[in-house]
Amino acid sequence: MTELYTLTAHAAHALLTAREVSARALLESVLARIDAVEPRLHSYLRLLPETARAQADAVDAKIAAGEAIGPLEGIPLALKDILCTTGVPTTCASRMLENFIPPYDATVVRRLREAGVIVVGKTNMDEFAMGSSTENSAFGPSHNPWDLSRVPGGSSGGSASAVGGDEALLGIGTDTGGSIRQPAAYCGVVGLKPTYGRVSRYGLIAFASSLDQVGPITKDVTDAALLMNAIAGPDPCDSTCFPEAAPDYTAGLGRSIAGLRIGVPREFFTQEGVQVDAGVERAVRTALDLYAKLGAEIEECSLPNVRFSLPTYYIIAPAEASSNLARYDGVEFGYRQTGTKDIIGMMTASRDRGFGMEVKRRIMLGTYVLSSGYYDAYYLKASQVRTLIRQDFERAFERYDVLVSPTAPSVAFPLGAKVDDPMQMYLNDICTIPINMAGIPALSLPCGYDRGLPVGLQLMGAHWAEPALLQAAYAYEQAAGWTRTAVDEAGRVTAAG
C-alpha cells in the first residue's frame, strides 16, 4: 500500500473527503516519516506535533459532522523559519533570533491557518535567507534527500528537503535570488516564485525588500496552484502587495498549450565564467522537444543585459540587507551581548556574536556600496542596470508567452564544495537571479536527471503570468510523467542510515 506521507496534497484531499483516510492518520504518517528520516535530512529547526495533532483532530471532527472541507484543509506543511508565527520561535536560522518569539502571525501564516493547512514544523534555511546551500544555517546544514552527501540548495533548503524527502506534503519558501526555485530543482520538487507583490511580505523577516517573495514548494504543479490560491492576494498590512484579487490558479490546468510561444534565452545556458553542465542542458533540451510535440512554438532568443544580473544583484541585495539588518542592535529584540560598557559596544558585540560570516559579509558589502563616495558608482549604477534587465524581459514577453531555461547550472553539489569561495557560491545563482531583478514570476519543475540527481526546468513569465506558467508546467508534467519518482529515492534515505 502507498504510504500516506508520499501523497500529493490533492490526492490526500480526495481520500479525506471520501472518508477513506482521516486527517489524523495522514498527520501521523508524516510524523512517523519525520521520525525515520529527520536525523539524516535535518529539514526542520522545530517540530510542532502537538498543535498539529489538535488541528488534525479538529478537521476530522468537521468531516465527521458532515461539513465540507477546503482543498488544503488538514494537509501537513513545512514552513520556512523566516515567517513569523505567534508564540512559536522564528529564528531565520540565526543565533541573533534564536529566542525570538513573534507576537503576531505573518499574513501568509494567517492565510494558511484560515485554509486549514497544518504547519508540522519550521524549516532550516541559510541564515537570514543568505545563501544557496543551507550551509549558512547557524544550526547546521540540511541534506539532500536524493544524496545525503549533497546540499538541498538554499536558502529554502529545509522546506525543499522536507517536501522532497516526504516529511511534509506541502512547503513554503521565500525567494530573493532563487531561494525557492534552486532548492526545488535540487530536491526534485516544484517551486514557484510569484510576481513581486503577488503574495504579502507582512511578517516575512526582511532580507532585500525589493526582491523578497513568498511562494510554494510542492510535489507537483497542481499543489503549487492550490497553495497559491491559499496565500496570494492583497493585504492592507503590506503596501507593496498588489491591490487586486488573485485569480484561481488551478483554472488553466489541463488546457492545451498548442500555439504556446516559448523563447529560449541563450544567456541562461552560457555566460562568461559559467557554463551549464552538459547533462543539465540535455535534460532541458529534451523537455523542449516534448513541448514542441505538445504544440508549442520554440525559438532561441537573447536577453543581452541578463549578463549583468549577478553583479547587479550582489550590489542591490546586500545594500537592502545592510539597511534591513541594522535593526538587530540588541535593543528591542534578538541577541544582546552583556558586559559591555557603552551602547555602541553593546550593539557591536551583539552583532558580532549574533550574525554568521555570510551575513556579515553581505552587511559589509551593502554598507560599502551605499557609503559616501561610492553610492553612484555602485548602487545607483546597479539600479539603472536593473532597468535594462527589466526592459530585456519586457521585450521578450512581447514575442513569447514563456521563457524556458535550466533552474541552476548543475545538479545539487556536495556539502562543503563552495563554502570557502563566496564568488563560486554566488555564480550558482546565475539562472535564477535575473527573475528577481525584473520582479517576474518563475517556476521550477523536475525535468529528468543528470548523474542520478534531479534537474530543474525553469519557466519564466511576464508580471502576473503565474496562471500561464502553471498551465505550461502542468502540460509538461502530465506528458513527461516525472512526478513522484522521488518516492523510491526517499526510501533510499530511510535505508541509508
Add this chain to the structure above:
Amino acid sequence: MALSREEIAHVALLSRLHFTEEELARFTEQMNDILLHFETLQEADTSAIAATTHVVPMVNVLRDDVPCPSLPPDTALANAPERVDDLFKVPRVVE
C-alpha cells in the same frame, strides 16, 4: 580599485561589526574579489536610463485610516533583552 584593510575596517565600524585581524585580512581579499566582478557593470551604457526602485508599476496604495488595536506594551516588550517598566533598557548613552 582595490580596498585596503583600513578601508574595510572603516566599513566594519559603519556596519557595527567587529572582526579579528585574521578575519579582516580574509574579508579584504574576498571583498576585492567580489568588487572586481562588479567592474563588468561599467560596460552597460546607462546614461539615459532611469533607476528601478520598484519592479511593478504601482502608484500609492491607500486605504482608509481606521483605528484598530495595537500590541499591548507587555506583548511588544516580551522579546526585550532588558526592560524597565514599559521601556527598553540599554547601557548608558550619555554621561
